[in-house]
Amino acid sequence: MGLIGAGWRAGLFASVVRTLPERFRIVAGLTRSDASAEEFSRRFDIPMTTDAEAFLGSEPMDYALVCVPRRATVPWVLRLAARGIPVLAETPLAPDVEALRRLFAELPDGARVQSAEQYRLQPHHAARLHIARSGLLGPVHSACVSTGHDYHGVALLRAALGLGFEEVRVSGATFADPVLSSLGRDGWDASPCVRTVGRLTARFQVPGRGLLGVSDFSHEQYFSPIRSRHVQIAGERGEVFDDDVHLLAGPADPLHLHLRRDVTGVDGDLEGKFLRRITLGERVTYTNPFAPARMSDEEIAIASVLTSMTRYVAGGPSFYGVADAAEDQYLALLAHDSAKDGRPRETDPDRPWAGEPSVLRP
Secondary structure, eight states: OEEEOOSHHHHHHHHHHHHOTTTOOOOEEEOSOHHHHHHHHHHHOOOEESOHHHHHTSSOOSOEEEOSOHHHHHHHHHHHHHTTOOEEEOSOSOSSHHHHHHHHHHSOTTOOEEEOOOGGGSHHHHHHHHHHHHTTTOSEEEEEEESSOHHHHHHHHHHHHTOOSOOOEEEEEEEEEEEEOOEETTEEOSSOOEEEEEEEEEEEEETTTTEEEEEEEEGGGGTOTTSOOEEEEEESSEEEETTEEEEEEETTEEEEEEEEEEESSSTTOOSOSOEEEEEETTEEEEEOTTTTSOOOHHHHHHHHHHHHHHHHHTTOOOSSBHHHHHHHHHHHHHHHHHHHHSOOEEOOTTOTTTTSOOSSOO
């Protein structure tokens, strides 16, 4: 693949590629400054350039991975698609609705573009979604996620509810969340202080199918040890609540099960430290396809995205196309709009991606 960008997210992708060299290879990278090109090349041993035409004319690539600021994503997707290069675009696909509409208006016929939305591929989320789709819970009618912001939270909700492009009523509200600073991207705060961060709560109602999704998230939940993350998926016969599963097997016969993380390298196990699988009793709900590589859950999800993209460019199925990525961002933007004035928003039935197939609709 070719890599456009040299920021924090680009570094995560490059780290995964370095961990799995038998599966992936970055043949060239493009960034805006000589300093970032030099630093990224030194860290990951990737040939980097600041010359876009040199990048596009370098060693043939199966696809380009676009990890740039959100306002630059659509221009890069269109530029690459015009040259017939398949694109894997980091999230979000576009900064606003206008840019989303521009993408769909100008994207060439037959363009091969996918989104790098990874949340539903993180092992524990994948295990929860497996249970939701297995029939154990009965028909799923509601979900509440407090585990990722905006489009990430929406992507999980849509996956849990099996929601394609039905009409949705969106209500949003923001709250102040004062919290002691602790852990961030750059490590632990040596001088903790109370700071106020924004918390967005949004309700997504689907009247046509009687579904409800709720997203509630503060950015401190990504790193802070005092702001935990939660997922609930409810059906007629039971629910998933984080890693607990509650079922009614029959009259006066409730079952309370737990998702168990099977990790090696513990106690006297000398296999090395890696996730093997996740189980619910005797049922295997997730198997790590990259074991025994030592990877975090986020890195496993990224590797899963790259694997799906490899299959896609070789003629395989779409796994998260621009229509699903556009819907995730669109619904998140509506939630923010609603939070500004307190008025609910209705989805536009004429949004251009609504007629496309969704990988989430059963």
